[in-house]
Amino acid sequence: MTSDEDVAPATTKVARSRSRGELFRSSRGILLATILLFVLSGIVEPESLSRSALSGMLPFAAILALVALGQTLVIQQGGIDLSVPGVVSLSGVIISYYSNSQGGPNSSAFGLAIVYVIGAALVSGAINGLLVSRARVAPIVATIGMNALLYGLDVEISGGTPVAVPDLLSHFANSKIFGVTTLAYVAVIVACLVIFIVKKTVFGRRFEAVGASPRAARAAGVVSGRYQILAYAGASVLYAMGGVLLAGLMSLPSAFQGDSYLMPSIAAVVLGGTSLFGGKGNLAATVIAALFLTQLQQLVLTTGLSVGVQYLFQGGAIVVGVGVY
Template sequence: MATDTLKSGKDTGKAPALRRLLLDNGALTALVVLAVAMSFLSGDFLSTQNLLNVGVQAAVTAILAFGVTFVIVSAGIDLSVGSVAALSATVLAYTATTMGLPVWLSIVLALATGIACGLVSGALISFGKLPPFIATLAMLSIGRGLALVISQGSPIAFPDSVSQLGATLGGWLPVPVLVMIAMGLITAVVLNRTYIGRTMYAIGGNEEAARLSGIRVKRQKIVIYALAGGFAAVAGIVLASRLASAQPQAAYGYELDAIAAVVIGGASLSGGVGKASGTLIGALILAVLRNGLNLLSVSAFWQQVVIGVVIALAVLVDTLRRRS
């Protein structure tokens, strides 16, 4: 009987450990299972060309999501990144093509536009006391409106030198994938190796405790939203380079995909939890889902249903993890 009790105790100990392992690595497990399932359902899924396509499809969402990760880790939300991406790309195309400025200066102005949008959102939240949802919703409308005003509602040709970002390196490796990896590494360094990264976790974990410990919460929030705006600008440039033009309606709805990628990747909407690798996995899950469903000729309408279910399950897993 004692032996049975001991065995039972061991089994009981293994069950929570296995549950914890699955919960902590749920996104990676889901990605592997999804990839295996798609490979069985479609013989074309594991082809090199298709896998590279998945990477390209994930690139813009992932870059946006890396910036949103900073915001969500600090217990905020940013609904404006899609519009900011479109505005930044429009600024680059307009200044380089219509105004004739040097391309390098146009790129700087595009990045500055994204950062400025983030600074305004952060200021509205920190000093205007607006909820992040409302402040970034307003910026969503402002950014999209300015993109339409600058472009007069029409696409603007992108400079050829910048359009190379949408090409391939060595004839096979897509440049957007390399940019995605680079931005992911920057995100990981910022979160894990810098003071601002540590303050993100502190603010997200307990904002009042962070303030009492000496962190200048208002200033840090402005920096956090500025970072998200900068990442959105990079995503906009990459997207426009793929399209060979800056389109004012580009990246429409991408902010929701970015938030979904962060949540699917294991970040908590209540703040204090999140990492770059998880966000990358979340973006890849969305890309694999869309790519696989396209290969299976599933209707685009049903694809939205499937993605909605995946997001709901991701939030449910997050809730279970926090409870345990």
């Protein structure tokens, strides 16, 4: 006879196998689309796959992946975050201005600027989460209001005048390891960490359960509001990370550098297969979708087509996603 102890490990293995199978199936569509896009790029415009073109594309794909991961966390909770541009832009302004606020750039000023960036991201994200979960403010209203507030701080700090980031950050953002941009490694490491937390921990399982059905989660004794607040706060930290790396990549960041990251972050989530109504999300597919969208932009630029083509595709992806779910 087979004991319960013998059955339990087998059941666990089956569950893990099914989980991996579901992850692969939900990623298969965007993975195939990305492969086809690269094949098409090679046929239509081989220059878009040149070494220099890929070297220029990958850092921006990595930054979009970080921002889209944050957006995925929020959308998994049935929300949406329109404060992405404000957080990305303010993070670049803080890191450039406060790193130079103590008589010139130095390591202590840079470290303090990082603390300010993280603090601003956590506070803005937590306020968004509180407004949505406690005050029952619609996510669109709460986050677009926060975005306006962040842009106000942005202009107040910078005065609209760009300041160069420290050489330390610029060198890191523009460096390569084995010929691949350092930012790609950062994006992969952060993605693996976020995926592990969401998919392999008790916290992550409760997080997805709250997103799927807050009422059922509350009935099971889970405090749903707590997870919504953490989703917005964690997402803002990821936006801020992307903003800091983008500032380092640009060396002289614009006070409005985050303007181009709102629509792509939502489109990447939708293309990655995460439901806009909350629940389980495919974070790995979101990262692949970020690569897809960045290469699409690269192809549009190298072929000389209007950037409107890219925006039409992003908008179409969101519309299709809403229709499917």
